[in-house]
Amino acid sequence: MLNIKFYLYAAAKRLGFLILAAVLGLCLLLAVYLLPTDAMMQNASDSSVILSEEGFFPVKWGEEIGSKLDNFTDALMIQNAIAPSTDNVLKDTVSVNHLQYGDSMAPVDDLHSQVSKQAGGSLHEYMRYWHGYLLFLKPLLLITGYNGIRILNGILQIFLILLVIFLMKKRGLTAYILPFLFSWLAIAPWALPYSMQLSTMYYIAMAGSAVLLGFYPFLRRHIFLYFMLLGILTSYFDYLTWPLISFGLPLLFVLLLERQKETFLLKRTLIRMIGLGFNWGLGYGGMWLLKWIISELTLHSGAISQAIGAAFYRSSTDSEGAGVTITAVLTWIENIKRVFNPAFLVGIVLFLILLAIDLIRQIRSGSSRLRITPAVPFLLTALLPAAWYAVIKNHSFVHPYLTYRILWISIFAGMCMVRELYYDHSISDNRNISKER
16 A cells, blocks of 8 residues: 655655755856856957867867767857846846857857957847856856866866776776776767866766765665756756766666675666656756746746747757658667767777676686576666657757767666676675675
């Protein structure tokens, strides 16, 4: 029999969590909107020079299409950060204005016009997103420009990958470090530091995974709320790039940690996966909805209807002038062809070689046998990007240089699945879990 009081309490707690997150998020943005934009103009001007030289969507590594940058959106983000203020800081914070010169958006050119103090620009709103990245971008523009931000990105992103590797070893996941690194190569990580737009979800997914690995004994008792928090942070900071990674990557670490912690039960694992997905989606969708409500109450400009219209459009089969009707097959092709960069292909070959060596060792030890059931959760996780592409059709087809990176989930999950098919946890040296557990 259902415990009604329990579910009502759980629902109330999550609603309160969402409202608290929205209030805190709005207050933090209000604080950075009090920073003087005039002091940011010189660094914005220096940034404009770099962006103008490179163009809207440069590819810095020859014909490597998976390394395509998004200077278009980076320029818009800087424009949002330095937009001229009005006499109402709350409306500025909620509407997130930028100057536009001409009839259509051309942020790289518009940024150049703005920092050159050209006349004729008009304010345009971009209110359906939270634009949480402004918490960092506005203060950064007070002290450095685009080149400095790229250097900082590189340092932080190298630190995060090393931190996750260290924590994987600490939690007894040494056997999965190389598969994790090989799959990481699929997202062209060398391109990420050059783009603020591409980096946002990397930070959320990697920092979220690091916190999960570092504090799992505590977070295990609050794991559903933690995944809800990851969804909230994704909605708050992301510009709709590759958001699913903040669910899929931490989910894989939960599966690996639980796999070594307890006797495997498929039903219990699937129920936990559904619960984690529901809470992540609740945080992600709920935070979006609260932004639309705040925008409607503040601006009275049809924010909710505009946002719902945009959501339906991003799920449509409109290819935006490509002359085709979007299908699941076309979307898959557009995304998956960006994965196979030379570094990742080398990683795949090395993975297969190491897999063969490990399998031979298992056979010689007499412990090798096929274990299908423990591999099922990893198979289902690997299918998450396919489900995303099927629902968010327009966005996944039109912006594959962003969305292909959620295939990191499929690749890492697939490598984990292959190991689970034959890996005997009972004799593994990797069960030497740290004492913190």
